[in-house]
Amino acid sequence: QLQLQESGPGLVKTSETLSLTCSVSGGSVSSSNSYWGWVRQPPGKGLEWVGSIYYSGTTFYSPSLKSRITISIDTPKNQFSLKLTSVTAADTAVYFCARLGDDYVWGSWFDYWGQGTLVTVSS
Amino acid sequence: QSVVTQPPSVSGAPGQRVSISCTGSSSNIGAGYDVHWYLQLPGTAPKLLIYSTNNRPSGVPDRFSGSKSGTSASLAISGLQAEDEAEYYCQSFDSSLGVSVFGSGTKVTVL
Numbered sequence: 001q002l003q004l005q006e007s008g009p010g011l012v013k014t015s016e017t018l019s020l021t022c023s024v025s026g027g028s029v030s031s032s033n034s035y036w037g038w039v040r041q042p043p044g045k046g047l048e049w050v051g052s053i054y055y056s057g058t059t060f061y062s063p064s065l066k067s068r069i070t071i072s073i074d075t076p077k078n079q080f081s082l083k084l085t086s087v088t089a090a091d092t093a094v095y096f097c098a099r100l101g102d103d104y105v106w107g108s109w110f111d112y113w114g115q116g117t118l119v120t121v122s123s
Numbered sequence: 124q125s126v127v128t129q130p131p132s133v134s135g136a137p138g139q140r141v142s143i144s145c146t147g148s149s150s151n152i153g154a155g156y157d158v159h160w161y162l163q164l165p166g167t168a169p170k171l172l173i174y175s176t177n178n179r180p181s182g183v184p185d186r187f188s189g190s191k192s193g194t195s196a197s198l199a200i201s202g203l204q205a206e207d208e209a210e211y212y213c214q215s216f217d218s219s220l221g222v223s224v225f226g227s228g229t230k231v232t233v234l
Binding site for chain 2: 096108109
């Protein structure tokens with residue numbers, strides 16, 4: 001059974017960089033044609049797609065975050081990561097990592113999710 | 124606000140059938156992009172309920188069904204149970220924005 005687990009600081013200072021890692025078990029981030037992604041949810045609000053990465057390293061970012069975001073994949077560690085620079089209070093959210101359920105990124109569903117981790121941005 | 128809208132809440136008595144709408148536009152649902160549905164309990168991750176409009180992952184009861192017509196999609200829950208009380212989200216792709224989009228979410232209350 002595929003399992004994903006987010007890790008990283010729960011508190012980040014305004015203007016600094018948010019860094020999260022998603023550790024994958026029960027499967028491989030390098031599985032052919034697999035896509036992995038990040039979704040966030042501000043407290044009390046809805047879900048927002050942040051970005052996705054193909055097993056080969058090709059990335060796809062939300063246009064609203066594109067200037068601040070980097071998603072990378074670490075095959076030996078079976079992990080993928082999210083970095084978001086110059087954070088503000090608006091980036092406070094629960095961040096979920098997830099696997100896309102099909103071999104395409106645009107509009108594919110998320111079939112396996114991590115439990116989510118709350119990141120609070122505060123000065 | 125989301126480009127794909129859902130009613131904030133729906134409710135029904137145990138055993139009843141409820142339906143949740145997901146209304147988009149010609150750049151997302153109306154363009155033929157797939158619609159997916161998730162259930163989210165408080166403090167937990169979303170769980171996939173329906174993918175590609177009307178397909179259920181293994182383990183999802185057949186009480187849940189999906190459909191799509193024009194610029195809208197719907198999730199129906201028949202034989203409503205107390206455990207169905209949760210937040211439900213639809214998801215699609217918007218070609219104008221170039222992003223996967225989630226609906227605004229619907230709280231289902233079992234009376």
